[in-house]
Amino acid sequence: MKRFTYDDIMAMVKEDRLHFINAVPGFKSANLIGTKDLNNCYNLAVFSSVIHLGSHPPYLGFVTRPTTVPRHTLDNILNTAYYTINHIHKDFYPSAHQTSAKYERGESEFDKVGLTPEPMSSIAVPYVQEASVKIGMEYVERHHITANDTLLVVGRIIEILIQESIIQDDHAIDLDKAGTVAISGIEGYHQTHLLDQLGYAQPGDPIPEPKQKGNE
């Protein structure tokens, strides 16, 4: 094993460090956050930091920097209180990634990258029409992570729009079938393949053999 100390990491070339440290937590969710500014211009931005915070009531979080791009998303959420979270599909991940380019305020990433805004009467901000899982969110609170000046933005799920065929009998979502991708580092997009769906673990349970792709 190669060992990198804190000092080794801090001494890395910036680009190398970004690639390396963004990959060390493992796979990340791949979502587009849709918002609207006060002039009704639609904004769309790729985020790999959307996380589950709770199910009852249903809360999701995401991390952003208050002082750097994509600040449009944060400003819009604080101004309007609403946003949408849309799964990035393997058929449009290059368009999703292109939303990370620094477009000017007033330019809509929907137009620039060729994705379709889908307004709904139930929420004042646009969904991504092409997405197979779309989540309507209401802003709840934010937490300032003082250690490195980032923000955790917390929101409540107000509705979920989803292709019915990808909901399993136990209400788990078949994310392989959904075409949802996973992100590694800052620019790796991965397709997935379910190895196994395990059950609720209790002490004394026998531990099954790991399944391997190709020998199921």
Added chain:
Amino acid sequence: MKRFTYDDIMAMVKEDRLHFINAVPGFKSANLIGTKDLNNCYNLAVFSSVIHLGSHPPYLGFVTRPTTVPRHTLDNILNTAYYTINHIHKDFYPSAHQTSAKYERGESEFDKVGLTPEPMSSIAVPYVQEASVKIGMEYVERHHITANDTLLVVGRIIEILIQESIIQDDHAIDLDKAGTVAISGIEGYHQTHLLDQLGYAQPGDPIPEPKQKGNE
């Protein structure tokens, strides 16, 4: 598309809601957090909420509930200030999942699930010997998410131990080659396949066609 409102979600059977809402953010990182209690008993717990917070300095976060299992992890971190984050590999994900069983305080999950604690002189808590990516962490701060009584625990990376063969030339980590799995919902374990590694996006860049598994 099927629509679930907030009220529909709140009215679901608890198990269904857990499966559903845990899957809506998309794929999650799959890690084992290693800690030590004040009696030097090693603890190991599966977490799907480890996220990147910053690269310079390098910070990671994870989410836990202060009042429910796996509280041993949180107690130990607050008592000792150190913990390890270890990628879950496709060869041992069933053992990793079994750490979610409610073992008694004083029972080490390492023993119960058959993973090997790897003490190092550089940090006072154990790594998982079988992991191909291991991260040594020092506790920094925590944030109480009042909306649903969860905690975001923030830590600083003090060292990274990693198989040298999975580090790419640009210092991104080849997570497919690492054997790192992704989690969906509360019990789905997925193997991955890189579709594409995109570059830094700038306005005006042409948007490439999406690559598909099988026709590369």
